Amino acid sequence: MDPERPPTEFERKVFDALQLIPRGMVTTYGLLGHHISCRSAQAIGQALRRNPFAPDTPCHRVVKGDLTIGGFFGQNGGEPVDRKRRLLESEGVLFLEDGSIDPTRCYRFDE
DNA sequence: AGATTGACTAACC
DNA sequence: AGGTTAGCCAATC
DSSP, rough: TTTOOOHHHHHHHHHHHHSSOOOOOOEEHHHHHHTTTTTOOHHHHHHHTTOTTTTOOOOOEETTTTTSSBBBTTTTEEEEEHHHHHHHTTOOOOOOTTTOOOOBBBOSSSO
């Protein structure tokens, strides 16, 4: 791994899109991808997992397509994901009983 | 240049 | 309801 690599064009687009997500809202890997014309949600996740600016860029506001929590800092569970959840809750994001996020909190980039 | 790797997803079984 | 598969695509071997 190369932590001090300059951001690629693709990563820059992803990070720029992150800034559009309002506080207290989330979006999904797929929706963010759609916004920057990338059909691979996986590639979005790849960009976020090596986010060099965390937590300056709000990568915690990106969750899975089914509005469950998704991953954080390269992990799909455990401590990092707990922190992601608490971050979102502290911003006012509402979690339902089944662990998913209130759909009205899903930002859709002015569709 | 080719293969592998994912913080994914929709569509199947 | 859970697993497998196929499609996706940038970064990284």
